[in-house]
Amino acid sequence: MKSILFITGTRADYGKLKPLMEAVEHSDQFTLYIYISGMHLLEKYGGTYHEVLKDGYRHVQIAFGQHYSDSMSYNTGNVICDLTGYVGSIQPDLIVVHGDRIDALAGAIVGALNNIRVAHIEGGEVSGTIDESIRHAVSKFAHYHFVSNEEARARLIQLGEAAENIHVIGSPDIDIMLSPSLPSIDKAKDRYDIPFDRYGILMYHPVTTEFSVTRDYIRELVDAVIASGRQYIVIYPNNDLGTEIILSEYHRLEGDPHFRIFPSIRFEYFLTFLRHAEFMIGNSSAGIRETCVYGIPSVDIGNRQAGRYLPERARNIQHVNACREEILAALQHLADYRIPSRDFGNGNSTTLFMDILSQDTLWSGSLQKQFNTLTDIY
Numbered sequence: 001m002k003s004i005l006f007i008t009g010t011r012a013d014y015g016k017l018k019p020l021m022e023a024v025e026h027s028d029q030f031t032l033y034i035y036i037s038g039m040h041l042l043e044k045y046g047g048t049y050h051e052v053l054k055d056g057y058r059h060v061q062i063a064f065g066q067h068y069s070d071s072m073s074y075n076t077g078n079v080i081c082d083l084t085g086y087v088g089s090i091q092p093d094l095i096v097v098h099g100d101r102i103d104a105l106a107g108a109i110v111g112a113l114n115n116i117r118v119a120h121i122e123g124g125e126v127s128g129t130i131d132e133s134i135r136h137a138v139s140k141f142a143h144y145h146f147v148s149n150e151e152a153r154a155r156l157i158q159l160g161e162a163a164e165n166i167h168v169i170g171s172p173d174i175d176i177m178l179s180p181s182l183p184s185i186d187k188a189k190d191r192y193d194i195p196f197d198r199y200g201i202l203m204y205h206p207v208t209t210e211f212s213v214t215r216d217y218i219r220e221l222v223d224a225v226i227a228s229g230r231q232y233i234v235i236y237p238n239n240d241l242g243t244e245i246i247l248s249e250y251h252r253l254e255g256d257p258h259f260r261i262f263p264s265i266r267f268e269y270f271l272t273f274l275r276h277a278e279f280m281i282g283n284s285s286a287g288i289r290e291t292c293v294y295g296i297p298s299v300d301i302g303n304r305q306a307g308r309y310l311p312e313r314a315r316n317i318q319h320v321n322a323c324r325e326e327i328l329a330a331l332q333h334l335a336d337y338r339i340p341s342r343d344f345g346n347g348n349s350t351t352l353f354m355d356i357l358s359q360d361t362l363w364s365g366s367l368q369k370q371f372n373t374l375t376d377i378y
Contacts, residue, residue: 002363003031005092007083009038009103010238011048012285015267016098016121018055019175019350025057029358033090037063037079038103039239046236046264061086070241072102072130072208079106087114093363094119097142100127100135108141115367118142122171124152124159126307130208143369144362146353148344160371169352170345177271177293178347188272194260196231201277203235203284206242207304214242217302217322218249224327225259225281226252232281233273234261279334281327292316295340299330315339 004024008014025032034057040049041063049062063082068075079102087095087110095111097104098121111118120142126132139145139156145166147153153166176182188194204221206214225232234253237246253259265273271290274280279297280287283304291298292309298317309317316337320326356362 001029001031002093003033003090004094004096004357005033005035005087005090005107006096007035007037007103007107008052008098009036009040009079009101011039011046011051011264011267012238013098013101013104014040014048014052015176015270016171016173017096018267019172020096020121020353021057022055023350023354024357027354031059032057033059033061033092035061035063035083035086035107037082037106038068038075038101042068042239044263045239046262048264051266059090068239072240076102076106079103080109083107083110084114087111087116092116094357096121097138098122100125100131100138102134104138105134105141108138112141117144117363117365117367119144119146121146122148122152124155124166126155127305129210129304131304140369143365143367144356146349146356157372158374160373162370162372165365167352167356169356170347170349171289172345172349172353173267173290174293174345174347175350176268177275177290182268182272182275185272185276188269191269192233192260192262192265192273194233194273196233196260198278199231199233199273200225200279200281201235201274202232202281203237203286204246204282204301205237205284205304206240206246207283207302208241210303211242214245215249218246220322220324221282221301221327222249222252224324224331226256227324228328228331229258230278230331231258232260233265233277234259235265235270236261236263279331281331288314288317289344292341292343295338297334297337299327301327309343313341313343315341 024030036049094117096119097107108118123139123145124147146169148171237243280291281299283301287298288305288309300319302322316339318330320330
């Protein structure tokens, strides 16, 4: 029986990986292992490793004892060292990582340097920040790629990846989004004590390459949402450089009855809140991914998601600069942007993923990667 190790470092990547993890856990062909690190372990952000434990997986390793700092390079090295020991003890046949966080990079490095196959979920995407560099670096260490659409597949081919190792399965979290088992809005409101019937969701993350202007940008955003007079569910940013600046501005929202602020919200409950929201605002990938599926108007601010969506397809999105006036203007036109689209899958990612894992070719392919030039492919 093959053993598969999933790496999760954030609440966001767990939401993407969860349907795949559950399928592997319940399969009679594979044994699931999970390594939890990174932002999951920080109580300041809700200690979201508890969410993983509550789901009842059999083999879970929590990277307790690691010291975290504001340095992404320091934290990456920490994860590499700790994960190397764990991988050595369980000897997985495949390591699965997601996206563009440092935990994924660490997992891909450990796998590649120890002759273990690496699968990368949602590679081949662009953003214009350091996240994009991390994502492409992970792809170069990975042996197999499970991407969300044909555009991502084409970019990986441009990066020299073998076309036969790139599989378009869509975004796995859409499987959960379209599930009938999500909690009801009343249950979600009760759990998180939300008194609003009409609300927006605010998620704004730091852009590390724009650290010097982070305070200016978040101040413009906070000024705008206060001036809007609307009600908001506010969720903490990720723990990249600049987070403390964002949180310091959020102090201005405390005590204001228009705002409810949370370090984290369990993924299924977040989806329920999103499905019933008037709009989403900020620079989270949820604003350009999950909102499209539900047709929720989204105000995308700044450069963090630049290039990750096509305006002619994602017609629920308004893009603005981090400017009070532009944000307020966008909030006046939300009704024109309640348009659903399916550019990142149809809710069958888990089935496609498991079908590919069941193929002998995935396990017999060479561990030695080669760069494939475009002339070789075409």
